[in-house]
Amino acid sequence: MNNLDGIGAKTAPILSVFNLTVGLPLYGDRQFAVEDVNLELAPGKTVCLVGESGSGKSIIGHSIMGMLPSQLKYVNGQIFLKGNLLPEQRDPSYSALRSVEMSMIFQDASLSLNPLRKIRKQLEEIIRTKYSRAAELENFLKIALHNVELTDHKKILNSYPHQISGGQAQRVVIAAALLQEPSLLIADEPTTALDVTTQASILKLIDKLKIKLNLAVLFITHDFGVVAEIADEVCVLRDGRIIEKGETQAILQSPKKNYTKHLIYLAQKLEKKENGYLGKEVLALENLNVVYKSGRFLNVRKTKAVVDVSFSVNSGQTLGIVGESGSGKSSLAKAILLLEQIDSGSIKFKGTDILNLNTLELKHLRRKMQIVLQDPFSALNPRKTILSAISEGPIIHGVSKTKAEEIASRLLRLTGLAKSSSSRYPHEFSGGQRQRICIARALALEPEILIADEAVSALDVSIQAQILDLFKKMQQRFGFALIFITHDLRVARAICDTILVMKDGQVVEKGYANEIFKSPKNPYTKLLLNSAPKSNFGLLDLPN
Amino acid sequence: MLIAVSLVFIFIRFSGDPAAALAPPDASQEVIDQYTEMLGLDKPLWLQYTNYLKGLIQGEFGYSLHTGRAVEDIFLERLPFTLNLGITAFFISLFCGVPLGFYAALNRGSNLDRVVMGFSVFAFAMPNFLFGLLMILIAALWFNAYLGGEAANVLFPAMTLGLASMGSFARFSRSSLLEVINAPYMYAAEARGILFHRRMLFHALPNAAIPLVTLIGLSLGGLIAGSVVTEQVFAWPGVGQLLVRSVATRDLAMVQFIVLSVSFTMVTANLLVDLLYLFIDPRIRVD
Numbered sequence: 001m002n003n004l005d006g007i008g009a010k011t012a013p014i015l016s017v018f019n020l021t022v023g024l025p026l027y028g029d030r031q032f033a034v035e036d037v038n039l040e041l042a043p044g045k046t047v048c049l050v051g052e053s054g055s056g057k058s059i060i061g062h063s064i065m066g067m068l069p070s071q072l073k074y075v076n077g078q079i080f081l082k083g084n085l086l087p088e089q090r091d092p093s094y095s096a097l098r099s100v101e102m103s104m105i106f107q108d109a110s111l112s113l114n115p116l117r118k119i120r121k122q123l124e125e126i127i128r129t130k131y132s133r134a135a136e137l138e139n140f141l142k143i144a145l146h147n148v149e150l151t152d153h154k155k156i157l158n159s160y161p162h163q164i165s166g167g168q169a170q171r172v173v174i175a176a177a178l179l180q181e182p183s184l185l186i187a188d189e190p191t192t193a194l195d196v197t198t199q200a201s202i203l204k205l206i207d208k209l210k211i212k213l214n215l216a217v218l219f220i221t222h223d224f225g226v227v228a229e230i231a232d233e234v235c236v237l238r239d240g241r242i243i244e245k246g247e248t249q250a251i252l253q254s255p256k257k258n259y260t261k262h263l264i265y266l267a268q269k270l271e272k273k274e275n276g277y278l279g280k281e282v283l284a285l286e287n288l289n290v291v292y293k294s295g296r297f298l299n300v301r302k303t304k305a306v307v308d309v310s311f312s313v314n315s316g317q318t319l320g321i322v323g324e325s326g327s328g329k330s331s332l333a334k335a336i337l338l339l340e341q342i343d344s345g346s347i348k349f350k351g352t353d354i355l356n357l358n359t360l361e362l363k364h365l366r367r368k369m370q371i372v373l374q375d376p377f378s379a380l381n382p383r384k385t386i387l388s389a390i391s392e393g394p395i396i397h398g399v400s401k402t403k404a405e406e407i408a409s410r411l412l413r414l415t416g417l418a419k420s421s422s423s424r425y426p427h428e429f430s431g432g433q434r435q436r437i438c439i440a441r442a443l444a445l446e447p448e449i450l451i452a453d454e455a456v457s458a459l460d461v462s463i464q465a466q467i468l469d470l471f472k473k474m475q476q477r478f479g480f481a482l483i484f485i486t487h488d489l490r491v492a493r494a495i496c497d498t499i500l501v502m503k504d505g506q507v508v509e510k511g512y513a514n515e516i517f518k519s520p521k522n523p524y525t526k527l528l529l530n531s532a533p534k535s536n537f538g539l540l541d542l543p544n
Numbered sequence: 545m546l547i548a549v550s551l552v553f554i555f556i557r558f559s560g561d562p563a564a565a566l567a568p569p570d571a572s573q574e575v576i577d578q579y580t581e582m583l584g585l586d587k588p589l590w591l592q593y594t595n596y597l598k599g600l601i602q603g604e605f606g607y608s609l610h611t612g613r614a615v616e617d618i619f620l621e622r623l624p625f626t627l628n629l630g631i632t633a634f635f636i637s638l639f640c641g642v643p644l645g646f647y648a649a650l651n652r653g654s655n656l657d658r659v660v661m662g663f664s665v666f667a668f669a670m671p672n673f674l675f676g677l678l679m680i681l682i683a684a685l686w687f688n689a690y691l692g693g694e695a696a697n698v699l700f701p702a703m704t705l706g707l708a709s710m711g712s713f714a715r716f717s718r719s720s721l722l723e724v725i726n727a728p729y730m731y732a733a734e735a736r737g738i739l740f741h742r743r744m745l746f747h748a749l750p751n752a753a754i755p756l757v758t759l760i761g762l763s764l765g766g767l768i769a770g771s772v773v774t775e776q777v778f779a780w781p782g783v784g785q786l787l788v789r790s791v792a793t794r795d796l797a798m799v800q801f802i803v804l805s806v807s808f809t810m811v812t813a814n815l816l817v818d819l820l821y822l823f824i825d826p827r828i829r830v831d
Contacts (some may be wrong), residue, residue, distance in 0.1 A: 065735055101736035112732035113826060114747045125746070126736050160826040176736055 013103075014183050014216035015041040015064065016080045022059055022240075023074030033241040041216040043183060048206070048219045048227045048248070050263065051336055052460050056079035057220045060237075061186045064218070065104050066094035081185065097422045099126055102184035108193045109170035113161035118158035126179050129448055134145035135263065147212075148175045149205060174205065182212065188220045195324040195487045202530035203230050222460055224264050225490070228252060234261045265462070281350075282481050283336070284312040284446050288345035290328075290335050290505075304399035306329035307505040308345070316475065318482040320496030320513065322489060322528070323513060328505035329485045333451050336483070338362070349449075367397050370442035374454035376434035380426040386412070386437055387422035393445045406443075411440040413468060414477070424544055432463035436470060443474060450475075451483045456491055468495050491527060501525045548807035552800050553593055566589040596800075605804075606797030608713035608790075619783065623768075626775070626782035631765040634697050637763070640706075642756065643714025649721035655668050658705070660714060667711030676704045676777035680706065701778040704773055709763050720750040754825055760815030765810040768802075 002493060017039040024033045034056040041047050049057045062068050064079055068089045079086045081101055087093050098104075106112050113122060123141055131137040145153040148171040161169060187206065191199040207230055212218050213432040219230060227234055227248065235245040236259065237519065243252055244257045250375060257260045290306035305511060313319045322331045334340040336347060338354065347354050354365055371381045380389060390411060391404035399407070412422055433456065456464040465512045472495065475482055486492050490497055492513065499516050501509040501524065509522040520526045580586050584595070599606060605615045641664070646662040671784055679700045724730065733743050763770070768783055775784035783802060790798035821828050 017604070066733060067731070095735075095737050098735055104732075104735040106728060106732055106735075108728060111728040114733070114751070116750045116825065118826075125738060125742065162827050173732070182738075272576055295749045 011039045011042050013042050014082060015039070015218070017060070017064070018078045018080075018379040020077035020079065021062060021075070022056075022063060022068065022072055023072075025071055028475075030239060032240050033132070034063075034237075037077070037237075037240075037242055039218075039235065039242075041218060043214045044210060044231045046210055046217040046219050046230055047233045048221060048231035048236065048342065049235050049237055050221055050224060052222055052263075052462055055237045056240040057222075057237050059240075060189055061218065063089070064184075064186060065098060065102065066090060067104075080342065099177070099182060100180045101182050102186065103175050103180075103182045104186040104443065105173050105190050105428050107189040108166075109173040109190070110161055110164075110166055112173050113169060115161050116253055117160075118157070119159055119164075123172075123176055123179065125156070126176060131307045136418050136501055144175045144179055145172075147178070147209070148172070150175070158416055165198075166194055167202065170194065170198075170202050171205065174202075174209070176211065178209065178215075179261050183214075184216045184218070185210075186218045187222070189222070190219075191226065192223070196489065196528060196532045197324060199226075200229075206230065224461075226250075229475060236263070272330070280315055281312050282315050283483075285336070286310045286346045286348075288335060288347065290331050290340055291343045292331075305543075306335060307508055309500075309502075309505075310345075311500060311507070311510065312357070312480040313449070313483060314515060315481050317498065318471075318475065318484055318496045320499040321483065321485045321502060322487065322492050322499055323502035324487055324528075325348040326504075327502040329502050331500070331505075333371065333453050333483070333485055334345065336449075336451065337366075337371060340544045363397075367393075367445045368447055369449045370445055370447035371450070371451040371453060372435070372438050372442050372455045374457055376431055376438050376458070377426075379438050380434060382426055385423050385425060386417075386429075389437065390441045390444050391425075393441065396444065407444055408440070409445055412475070414442045415443075428465075431459055432466060435459065435467050436461075439467075439470060439474065443478060447480070448480055449483065451482045451485065453485045455484075455486070457486065464491065465494075471495060489517075501528065549804060551599070552803045553596060566717045600804075605801045608798050610793060610798075613726060615797050618786065618798065619801055619805065622781060622783045622786050623642050625780060626768055626771055626784060628698055629701055629705060629771055629774070629780060633704075633709070633771075634767065635706075636702055637706035637708075637713050638760070642717045644710075645714040645717030645719075646752075647700035649718045652722060657718075661718070664711035664714040667707045668715070669759035670707065670713075671706065672704060672773040673777050675707055675737075676774055679704050680778070696804060701771075701774050701780055704731040704777070707772045713756075713759065717752065717756055720755045721748060724748050727751070750824070751799065754821075757820055757824065757825070758815055761813050761820075764799045764816075765813030767813075768809050769806040 011292075017037060020037040020039075020153060021035050022033045024030060031197065031219060037060060038397065039047065039060070049060060051057045059068070059072075063087075066086065066089050068075065068219045070090065075089055081097070103424075120141070123144070124137065127137075127140070131140060140158060142153045144152075145156060150156050150168065150171050156168065156172065157163060166173065174190075185206075185450055191202050206217065209215060214251075214380070219226075221227060232246040232515060233245065234248050234251045234255065236251070236261050237243070242252065244255065244260050251260065252264065255264060265411065288306055288309045289297070289304070292303040292305055294301050294303065307328075311319065321332060323329045332342060335342055338347075348369070354362075357365060384392070387405060387408050390408035391401070394404040395401060404419065409419065409422060412419065417433060417436055419439070421429070421433075425439070429437065438455075452478060456467050459467060466490065471482060471484075474480075484492065484495055496513045499513045500507050501516070501522065503524050509516060509520065509525045516525065516528070520529055566650065577586075587595075596606075598604075607613065608618060611618070644660050644664070649659040651657050683700045729745060730747060733747050738747075759805055771780070771782060772784035772787060774780065775782045776788060778787075781803075787799065787802045789795075792803065
């Protein structure tokens with residue numbers, strides 16, 4: 001520890017990063033991915049690196065692990081682990097440190113596991129040399145899985161990655177990371193891909209393990225809600241620089257930089273939407289049932305995806321459908337669009353039953369109901385220019401090409417995209433911009449109902465807010481009814497007038513958004529609300 | 545299979561009159577009619593078709609119009625030659641193409657990568673007959689192939705035949721390995737301290753092999769049919785040559801039988817690939 005100046009630090013730090021600077025390749029959008037970053041991690045403490053995507057937060061994590069891609073040639077600064085200087089990036093001697101002294105877990109745990117090998121094999125591989133006897137090894141793995149609160153260790157060990165849930169996979173990956181009892185855990189957005197309840201339990205688990213194993217945790221996230229939940233200290237990262245750092249409470253109560261205030265504001269943006277003008281009823285569902293059948297013909301298993309759902313939406317109204325993954329909310333959306341076989345019940349569009357339409361009537365109806373999907377990357381045909389993607393819909397419905405392109409350019413302008421973008425291809429745009437394009441494409445047909453299926457879930461918080469704003473603006477302008485499907489209660493609260501909470505295909509609670517958030521009645525709704533990352537950190541003087 | 549059988553039947557019936565082809569060019573109409581009756585071609589089409597199907601089910605594949613021998617006997621006589629050629633070519637392309645592709649993937653962007661990929665495009669684009677002629681030239685000029693033994697005889701046609709699929713094997717294995725190398729679980733395995741050779745052997749290669757199996761299946765399925773051109777160029781007495789000759793002389797039963805066996809190998813190869821998938825990829829297995 002002689003080469004560290006741990007002034008004021010009671011315990012020697014596990015990890016110290018001095019003046020870390022990583023250069024980007026020449027054509028990058030800035031000179032340095034990270035610049036002059038200094039960090040210190042003490043055992044038993046969690047430091048959160050917060051920043052938007054592209055802020056360089058993952059680069060820091062990868063630098064510590066010695067795993068920077070070889071394209072990033074310029075690396076300067078020193079990283080000490082327990083007082084020892086770490087070797088050069090990608091040095092072979094790193095493999096003796098990884099997983100022994102430090103481990104890293106990634107965003108999507110199920111993708112972090114080799115799909116072709118059983119979990120047992122993948123865990124054994126890490127500690128292969130240590131245990132020669134089978135019983136010893138088995139017992140060791142059992143304890144490791146129990147530590148991450150997976151009780152049925154036999155079943156998990158004998159499963160392939162696709163056979164366990166996302167939450168279980170994240171636990172397995174954490175177990176794998178801690179198998180050799182490292183003193184440092186780097187967690188790169190480990191809960192971003194999970195739904196709220198699972199997220200809460202994983203955060204709790206990491207916190208518990210931190211205390212139990214006296215771990216130093218470097219937690220990388222974009223979400224101040226998560227920060228409030230787990231961090232002891234916070235570093236706010238912007239464009240590769242740490243612009244603010246300090247104790248979590250201090251930062252949350254009185255952030256100094258405007259950017260930090262902005263990020264906190266976004267995370268707690270809870271303001272209730274005013275109940276605006278509600279027009280005529282456009283869509284009414286009555287006792288809708290969707291049943292999936294699987295298996296061979298003598299052994300048909302039925303899964304009830306949507307059970308007896310009834311609701312109605314008026315034009316200009318935003319209805320939120322909230323639930324965890326698997327709650328049937330996407331099946332419901334597909335059913336409304338008549339993309340799913342409906343078992344029983346009725347769907348009425350402006351008073352007419354739409355379940356018995358002929359092909360032509362259906363085509364006219366399709367125009368009135370549009371959807372914006374979660375992943376703007378796969379929702380756009382990569383070989384079509386933006387203009388032709390947007391004008392395609394109107395042309396199919398009989399609008400002349402020049403007129404359709406006129407509509408498309410107008411919508412591009414309304415959705416905040418540059419005029420020059422019309423002749424470009426989807427890959428030239430960012431996720432947020434693509435989602436704008438998808439919205440423009442949906443609006444080109446002048447729908448009366450717009451369904452947004454997790455339309456902002458794949459986006460950063462700051463982009464999320466922009467897209468939500470866009471939805472609101474467009475709704476005021478065009479007056480469509482918006483059905484907003486999400487698992488994120490904060491998003492639902494920011495945009496919805498009324499909310500349906502779904503669980504296992506059933507509506508467990510419905511009502512006005514502000515009432516549900518103020519006094520949830522159903523225990524499940526309460527659970528959802530409680531497990532959402534903390535959003536009220538105390539009142540702040542927020543920029544708006 | 546039934547569709548293949550029926551299509552073969554229909555196409556051959558419409559492609560010309562075999563009796564006219566069989567009879568001498570100056571034969572009178574009477575003689576041709578006689579041939580037609582003898583071959584059963586005067587019966588209505590549907591009857592011919594049902595007779596043909598009946599024969600297939602009973603294992604009666606018909607007799608060659610020329611030699612009068614059972615078609616399956618002629619076919620089986622030729623088959624070893626084609627298999628000899630095809631399997632040699634298959635192994636050449638597999639054992640040269642896949643390592644080349646993997647090597648290129650691991651050294652992505654290097655000059656070697658460019659050379660390998662350039663070569664594979666060339667190999668893939670080169671028409672068989674042209675490369676075959678080149679090979680004959682090389683064999684004749686530098687190697688005096690006529691003095692070589694059995695092994696040398698098969699080598700040059702097999703190289704010709706294997707070249708194109710070698711190119712596609714190389715490209716395919718390169719791209720599938722590249723995809724796997726950049727997968728999150730490879731990164732995660734590195735972060736868990738797994739050594740390079742273990743990561744390659746147990747994580748990258750099995751995953752990269754999945755798409756390759758499809759390609760291997762396809763080329764095995766085309767084992768019998770793929771060598772038509774090459775066999776012609778090298779005067780190789782295999783099934784391909786037989787097929788060309790039978791088509792030229794409108795030897796109905798013979799062509800039918802060959803096409804039937806080709807589609808049979810295709811279907812079998814695809815079935816085997818599907819079963820192999822079950823074995824390799826646990827995600828396909830259903831409870």
